[in-house]
Amino acid sequence: MTTLDQVRRRAESDARTHGYYLNPDEDFLTDLLEGLRRNEERYGYPSCPCRLATGVFEIDRDIICPCDYRDADCEEYGYCYCGLYVRKDVAEKKLPIKPIPERRPPEKLARAYSKENATPSEKPAEGKKLTIVSEKPPAVGLKMWYCKQCGYVCFREEPPYVCPICKAKREMFSGLTVRISGQD
């Protein structure tokens, strides 16, 4: 069984790797870590403490902590949806940490939260049921990034804050276009 201490160490090490801090409010932080521990215990994976998981791995995959939305939220708001991971400047300047909007796309929410796939933005008319049109992942601007200092390559929306391998700053990252071509 995973202990609270293990969850904490895992989060700390992940924060370090990606150049984040954990929430400085110790009580709030412990609640979140305990939530992650409980979720791991009941679902088998540490799904996001502030989102309702279904228990179906395939559906919950994007909200397994650290979720797919962490980096974009840290970039835009300074911390993730739960407030577990906090951007360096927000932590250092002790800026307020308040709830932020949900970035998980409506089609994923629909898949997770209802048989009828009803989401508020697409609330079905009386008696009408909404069906999922596409199972395809939402179009996100995933891109290849490479670290000019050590050559580390990753595939994500934004370059990391800090290179997980050589700790170079994000400015060292450059977008990469891969062209696959046959014989000339």
Next chain:
Amino acid sequence: MRITKVKGENKKHKVLLYALSTCGWCRKTKKLLADNSVEYEYVDVDLCSDEEYEQIRDDIIQRGGRIAFPTLIIDDVKLITGFDEDEIRKALGI
């Protein structure tokens, strides 16, 4: 359904909270209500059965909300999604 009633002196409004037992913002909401001695009821939706969950989901959607936590319903009419402290204080007059 496991509805927990939290007693308080302030009974001016009927307050129902849909929460997650693991969520930090939900806990902050509970604390805000308790600190202001607001009487309220809550359900930890992650601990509900599938049937109960469906009931709650439909209830939230019907009221024009979205499936996010905390969701606070005041006097059966006003729905507040998320720990929006100012909005909650305003709605409850605390």
